[in-house]
Amino acid sequence: MNKQKIVIAGGGTAGWMTAAALTKLLGKNLDVTLIESDQIPTVGVGEATIPTLHIFNDLLKIPEAELMAATNATFKLGISFENWRDVNQDYIHSFGYLGQDCWAAGFQHFWIKGQQKGFASEIGDYCPEHVACRQGQFALQPKQARNHALHLDAGLYAKYLRKLAEQHGIKRIEGLIDKVDLHHHSSSCLPDNNGFIKSVTLTDGQVIEGDLFIDCTGFKGLLIEQALNTGYEDWSHWLPCDSAIAVQTELTDALPPVPYTRSIAHQAGWQWQIPLQTRTGNGLVYCSKYMSDEQAQTTLLNNIKGTLLNQPRVIKYRTGTRRQHWNKNCVAIGLASGFIEPLESTSIHLIQQSIIRLMQLLPGQQNNDANRTLFNKKMRDEIESIRDFIILHYHVTQREDSDFWRYCKNMPIPNTLQQRLDLFRQSGQAYKMEQELFGETSWIQVMLGQGIMPEQYHAIVDLMPDEELQQFLNQIKTSIARKVASMPKHTDFIKHYCHAHTDH
Ligand SMILES: Cc1cc2nc3c(=O)[nH]c(=O)nc-3n(C[C@H](O)[C@H](O)[C@H](O)COP(=O)(O)OP(=O)(O)OC[C@H]3O[C@@H](n4cnc5c(N)ncnc54)[C@H](O)[C@@H]3O)c2cc1C
Numbered sequence: 019m020n021k022q023k024i025v026i027a028g029g030g031t032a033g034w035m036t037a038a039a040l041t042k043l044l045g046k047n048l049d050v051t052l053i054e055s056d057q058i059p060t061v062g063v064g065e066a067t068i069p070t071l072h073i074f075n076d077l078l079k080i081p082e083a084e085l086m087a088a089t090n091a092t093f094k095l096g097i098s099f100e101n102w103r104d105v106n107q108d109y110i111h112s113f114g115y116l117g118q119d120c121w122a123a124g125f126q127h128f129w130i131k132g133q134q135k136g137f138a139s140e141i142g143d144y145c146p147e148h149v150a151c152r153q154g155q156f157a158l159q160p161k162q163a164r165n166h167a168l169h170l171d172a173g174l175y176a177k178y179l180r181k182l183a184e185q186h187g188i189k190r191i192e193g194l195i196d197k198v199d200l201h202h203h204s205s206s207c208l209p210d211n212n213g214f215i216k217s218v219t220l221t222d223g224q225v226i227e228g229d230l231f232i233d234c235t236g237f238k239g240l241l242i243e244q245a246l247n248t249g250y251e252d253w254s255h256w257l258p259c260d261s262a263i264a265v266q267t268e269l270t271d272a273l274p275p276v277p278y279t280r281s282i283a284h285q286a287g288w289q290w291q292i293p294l295q296t297r298t299g300n301g302l303v304y305c306s307k308y309m310s311d312e313q314a315q316t317t318l319l320n321n322i323k324g325t326l327l328n329q330p331r332v333i334k335y336r337t338g339t340r341r342q343h344w345n346k347n348c349v350a351i352g353l354a355s356g357f358i359e360p361l362e363s364t365s366i367h368l369i370q371q372s373i374i375r376l377m378q379l380l381p382g383q384q385n386n387d388a389n390r391t392l393f394n395k396k397m398r399d400e401i402e403s404i405r406d407f408i409i410l411h412y413h414v415t416q417r418e419d420s421d422f423w424r425y426c427k428n429m430p431i432p433n434t435l436q437q438r439l440d441l442f443r444q445s446g447q448a449y450k451m452e453q454e455l456f457g458e459t460s461w462i463q464v465m466l467g468q469g470i471m472p473e474q475y476h477a478i479v480d481l482m483p484d485e486e487l488q489q490f491l492n493q494i495k496t497s498i499a500r501k502v503a504s505m506p507k508h509t510d511f512i513k514h515y516c517h518a519h520t521d522h
Contacts, residue, residue, distance in 0.1 A: 021049040021317055022382065026196055027218060027241055028234030028402055029054025029180070031064055032352025033170050033178040034367045035074070035233055039373045041186035042078055051226060052183070053218065055194040060176070061236055061353060062380050063331065064290045064362035065299045066094060066131040066279045067167045069113050070455070074370040075362040077423065079181065086516035088178050089170040090295040092275045093156050093508060097362070099467060109467030111277065111362075112440035114147030115166040116459050116496040117494050123476035127446050128487060130475040137488045141466055143495045145459075149502045151278040154264040157505040159516075164243070167363070168294045169279065169299075177209050193220035195235075198245035214347045217242060230347050230381075233354040242340055242350035249341035250356070256409050258422075259287050263314045264301035264331055267324035273298065277508040280362065284317055285309065290360070296517040297327055303359055306334075308422040319445050335359075339405075343397045344390045349376055356401070361411060367455065371400060406435040407456050407464070410454040414439065414468040439470065446472035 022438040024040060026033050027054055030116035037052045075085060085091065096112030103109065118126030125144065134137025142148035147165050150156055156166075184190070197275075198221045201211045217227040218241075242248050254260060269275070275293035287304030302318040309317070310414075311332050320331065339356035343349060351372040358364060377394055379389040413431050417423035438461065441447045448461040482490065 019403065022230065023046060023049045024229045024230045024232065024494045025218065025228035026050065026052040026234055028052075028236060028354070029176070029190075030060035030234060030236060030352060031366060032354070033174050033232075033234035034176040034179040034183065035369050036234060036351055036373050037183040037188045038055040038078060038186075039074070039377065041183045041188045041471070044377060045186045047520040049188040049189075050187070051191060053193055053195060053226065055219070056192065058236075058517045059120045060173070062173070063299070063301065063333065064260070064296070064360070064365060066169055066360070067366050068455075069167045070367050070370065072164050074374070076471075077374070080178075080182070082099055083516040085175075085178060086168065086170070086512075087519055089168075089174040090297075090518040091170040091227070091516065092293050092295055092512060093277045094279055095151045095156070095165070095167050095277045097281050097477075098151065099281050099283070099464075100128060101417075102281070102288075102411060103467060103469045104283065105419065109463070110142055110148050111150050111460060111463045111467065112142065112145055112148035112151055114145040114280075114459070116141065116163070117144040117464065117491075120478065123460070124446075124448070124458055126448070126466075126472075127475040128482075128490065130446055130472055131479045132188070132487060132491045133471075134311075135487075138491050139495065141463065144498065146489070146498045146501055149498055150505060151276070153276070153502060154276055154508050155502055156277045156355040156508040156511045157320070159491070159515060161330075162350050162485070169294055170173055170276075171294055171296075176399040183367045186405055190225070191226065193222055193224060193227045194242060195219070198241050198484070199225075200245065201270070205309060210458055211347075213246075215245065218283050227521060228347075232376075233348055234352050236353045237339065239350055241348045242343075242345060242354055245343050246348055248345045248350075250336070251339055251341055252336060253336040253358070253405060256405070256429065257359055257412070258305045258307065258425065259302045259303045260411070261306050261311065262301050262312065262333045262360075263311065263318055264299070264324070264333065265318065265329070266327040267298045267300055267322055268327060269293075269297060270324045273323055274509045275512070278370040279363065282321070283417070284321075285420045288316075289318060289321055291322075295512060298322075298324060300331055305422055309419065339398070339401050342390075342394050343372065344393045346474070349393075351376075355397075358401065358405055358408055361408050362404070362456075364408075364455065368397075368401065368404075380470055394454050396431065399451075401457070403432065403451070403454040406432055406438070409467060410439070410464055414465065414470060416469055419445070424428070435501045439465070442472055443470050445474050446473070458501075459508070498510070
């Protein structure tokens with residue numbers, strides 16, 4: 019039987035993650051080609067990840083320390099949200115778990131009563147990852163789930179994956195795709211394939227045929243949109259930022275790499291600061307309706323330290339999702355499938371989810387509707403819940419100091435999010451459904467951080483006398499403080515564990 023022929027269009031983070039996974043994990047049964055063009059640069063940002071990246075790297079048997087050294091990576095234990103709830107008010111969304119749950123009620127219920135009684139301190143004191151962020155400390159806990167992510171150089175990550183894919187038989191073609199050719203009734207031997215992609219033609223005349231095409235061409239979606247007209251669902255009424263300006267700076271002694279991403283809210287958007295071992299990635303995400311590109315550049319440059327390593331670069335985007343991520347015989351992965359803005363660093367996670375789901379549902383040579391439908395439903399459910407989580411940060415704010423923040427505070431929000439906010443506000447409950455990414459502790463930390471304090475806690479908490487509750491909370495806090503105090507400084511840990519190569 020002929021091997022199934024898969025064509026990956028695009029060689030950014032999405033293209034090379036897909037290529038490495040398909041060739042390494044299913045390679046023997048597939049014929050995989052990747053086409054990329056030097057004439058079209060990659061988006062060149064995307065350096066903060068979330069802990070799920072381990073799942074992907076483990077599948078590919080990529081050793082963490084080796085990868086970190088090869089990509090100048092640092093550890094990330096969470097995100098510090100500064101000026102989001104209000105100017106001069108900060109909180110951390112950390113990746114750890116909060117305190118100790120009981121069978122009926124999450125830890126937050128015990129903490130809420132402790133707050134009401136005046137003997138609980140801020141929620142982060144009950145989470146090791148949060149305290150480690152604040153103190154700039156880090157250690158791997160061998161017997162624990164890995165609640166950390168990485169900050170990495172995305173260009174070097176793609177390079178690393180390319181090497182892996184090449185070791186496993188990827189065919190790489192350097193060339194510019196000029197035309198996407200579709201099957202028509204007369205040309206297709208399978209009538210069901212009408213309108214499917216038959217091949218892509220490069221500017222040098224090469225024709226690359228395939229059974230399945232993966233569109234990793236970035237925002238424009240050369241195959242999924244320009245050829246197949248799949249359609250885009252625009253979410254900019256909920257997530258109005260549509261621009262970003264990015265620049266890299268040298269590390270300074272005053273700014274050693276911290277084990278978290280900084281997200282600092284400004285008048286019409288927010289600024290990121292992502293520390294690598296060798297430099298800092300900076301950027302401002304903003305809404306062009308309320309801030310011009312020139313104003314954005316001034317705001318960014320006024321708020322960064324260290325010598326610039328490149329020219330600031332503006333990137334325009336539209337927040338939303340492709341109506342179908344898998345249409346006919348084309349699967350869009352990465353920016354070609356849509357973009358929820360980078361606030362919680364979810365794009366690389368969605369890339370790996372698309373890849374893993376695709377590998378699980380990979381059809382044979384006969385494309386099949388049922389696989390497509392299930393893939394699209396799973397992707398859709400996950401993306402909508404991520405969308406809601408991001409909207410929460412903008413909408414639940416006390417800021418009213420600019421038109422942008424007044425808009426965000428007063429805009430209508432999706433019902434799915436409203437229901438979650440009502441539930442938490444009324445009874446301190448949070449939940450995670452099957453396909454969703456963010457767990458209870460993420461929702462709780464951000465809802466509290468943005469200023470929602472539940473009106474009630476679960477009745478089971480009252481079974482505990484006040485004195486016992488106070489002791490329970492203190493014990494957790496003290497043991498976390500002790501545990502974190504014994505950890506090395508983040509920078510020292512990196513030096514020993516994964517010191518960056520100098521010869522990338
Ligand atoms: C401002 C901003 C900040 C971000 N921050 C984060 C973050 O912190 N964390 C995170 O997880 N994600 C982040 N992302 C998202 C992340 O950058 C992307 O998900 C990731 O880089 C994947 O991009 P891509 O590979 O889909 O597209 P691209 O990087 O745009 O790559 C497209 C590829 O397609 C090729 N191509 C295009 N057209 C053709 C053609 N005609 N012929 C041949 N080849 C072609 C190009 O050469 C290129 O190789 C951010 C995005 C933005 C905009």
